[in-house]
Amino acid sequence: MVLSRTSQYAIQALIYIATQPAGEPVLNRDIAARLNVPSAYLAKILQNLCKQGLLDSFRGRLGGFCLREGMHKTSLMQALALTEGPDFTKSCILGLKECSDETACPMHFKWLPVKKKIIALLEGMTLEDLAKAVQTGKYRLADLPTGALA
């Protein structure tokens, strides 16, 4: 419902990276271990986020991934636009090609307000916010018991 696995991994990883000291690259291996996610697959996702400009990557020793300068304030909406495609909120809930008041499906006018709430929520949450929440220790990023931060 709502998000693909790929996007879920991406968000988890981004939040985790945001909890780590800025400027210190984080190893893909560590992220994967922390989130209990396939590391090779996660690498692909992170590489993509690099190409899209959200992350920086460094090879070799002391390498890894870290948030690009200023990207701590990236909203979930912006991040999801990169993983799900730029208009993943544009579609009609019944799958019609157009979703607008003029081409409304029978659910349109009921669905639209809810969709707006979802979008507002995603636009309102930044990686920074979520990272801080995680750092309080009250929330978990992975299935494991209660994620103690490294």
Add this chain to the structure above:
Amino acid sequence: MVLSRTSQYAIQALIYIATQPAGEPVLNRDIAARLNVPSAYLAKILQNLCKQGLLDSFRGRLGGFCLREGMHKTSLMQALALTEGPDFTKSCILGLKECSDETACPMHFKWLPVKKKIIALLEGMTLEDLAKAVQTGKYRLADLPTGALA
């Protein structure tokens, strides 16, 4: 976002069937043509809805599909439980196995109210309601120009 193609087809078909005179079986072929959807695939979906007890099917001449007695008041939530699986609303938006206040991910308490709105919406809309809306001619069930009802 939110629904699989299969569920979208299913809902469209159910609404269309609900707009037709009760008790008169509707041909799969006609539904597929009306919705502009692959008929063989739609047949599978309808067969499944039969097995789950939402539709009745009749073979041979004058055959087809129609809503089972009393099922006009089925909510979208009930219908989606059949196509998406019984707990498609249970999962965490970040993909955690458990979604509860005790095992909250950093988005949990913000997401939960929105999720509740979605569920309330789906529970509040019945096939009957949606069919009536379509019959006003103001809403469309398919991509085609403006669906004139048969």
Add this chain to the structure above:
DNA sequence: CTATAATCGGACACAAATGTCTTAAGGAGT
């Protein structure tokens, strides 16, 4: 009974998402 018309059921085909593996390339330390 026969022909016709529709669903049923399963096998099959294709595509997209998810996950794995191997090799190449780049940077840090010695």
Add this chain to the structure above:
DNA sequence: ACTCCTTAAGACATTTGTGTCCGATTATAG
């Protein structure tokens, strides 16, 4: 220069979603 550690890139495998096809079954009409 050499070695080690890391990401980069692409090929490949697996799984799931989507879509097609065909023969079997069932019901109606003549």
